[in-house]
Amino acid sequence: MTSLLALPYWQETAIKLGLALAVIPATSLILVYLFLFKMMAFMQSRLGPNDTGPYGSLQLIAEAIKFLQKEDIHPAQADRRVFRMAPVVVLASTFLLYVVLPAGPDAVVQNLDTGVFYAMAVSSLSVLGILMAGWASANKYALLGGLRAAGQLIAYELPLILAVMGVVVQAETLNLQGIVEAQATGEIFGFGAIGNPFILTQFLAFLIFMIAAQAELTQTPFDMPVAETELVGGFHVEYTGFRFLLFFMAEFGTAFAFSALAAVMFLGGWWIPGFDVHDNVLNILGPGVMLAKILLIAFFIFWIRFTYPRLREDQLQKFAWKVLIPLALANIVLTGIFKVVF
């Protein structure tokens, strides 16, 4: 692939890492403002923030300053070291996800060969941080929330990975850029003008992926780990100020990253119909296309979040093990058969 700029490896890496570090807080700002504040307010017939800046768009800056000013409180019985490490582990899992997310032919921090597999692996690290937070808080509600989160995230990680398998089989690669390319060069019954977005051939996988992602992100209707009405906030009940902000940022940063993964795997990623896949212009236009697709998918995630009530714990587990996993396995078998026959 031709590179836009020819820089030494360490300079290129430093620039890319700096960009990724700047992108993550920005993504959570966008999602929280656009969906959590504005869309939720419209859907529930309230005003939402409207005083701070035009249409309340500076509300989040004010919130961040508020969080930074708060006192750093540890519960007296808490295990201080683990208590402090927990939000960092959760946020690190989010940061690691952004390493492989592509926004153009060269606009990616590191085009890992194991792309999707790596993304699934690092996203599972957040469970560790949540368990640490729940245990170290020395609080029964926090521990219950942590355990619920662990049970839920383990159960829904399986359908998530199995749904991705269908896409991987069809694209014949784990590499995210390879998956974009496979969609861009694909054809639907000989018609290749819009490529072959895998949402058409892998619609079942897309549905399973989105449901499992909703659960992985602990968004309603799968928000038992943080259920305010039963657990008063779950694993982060004892966290205040900046440490709470880290959990909050990780939640929405991960939501953005999962939307990006869905956009890459099912909606064709950064490719624009009519362009060559290796066209340098896509490095400039790609991020815009990706952002539009990510916001579309995030819109659906938050739409469901604001619409449905919470499930029961046993319903949640049954749904994962008895419905989603068999469906995902059937999808893999079907994809395999079609791959061999056609």
Next chain:
Amino acid sequence: MVAQNIFFGIITAIVVISALRMVTTRNIVHAALYLVAVLAGLGALYILLTAEFVATTQVLVYIGAVMVLFLFGIMLTKAPLGNVMKMTGTQWPIAAGVAVLIGGVTVYSVIDRFGSDRLVTDGPIFRTADVSDEVFSTYIIPFEAISVLLLAALIGAIVLARKD
């Protein structure tokens, strides 16, 4: 190669210290977290050996699944905060002897087999596709044997856990 050597030193130090702290700490959750550090360090070493797929699998399977289940089990049953004095059993000298023995045999066999051979650094890079080609052709029988073994263990666990 200098950068690789420096990082090898740092990662090995983290792994060794975490391993030692894991068996000497008096808090069971801390022990599990030190084990996470050991496993993560091993994953980093795989990356230094350009075994990207193995490193990712290490993170997904050991840290994302096995250690989470460990912690889940510990916290579901008994996970007191603070230090517990009766953490070390009376058989620890025997366990230490076994550990030293296994370590010694491993180090001896590696030195005996490879001696002063150097790792080829400019050879072909093994991609994920190469790994799967090898697993599903050359090593298909060991692979299937491990699958059957794991299935047997799984069924055994279900039989043991069921009360009826």
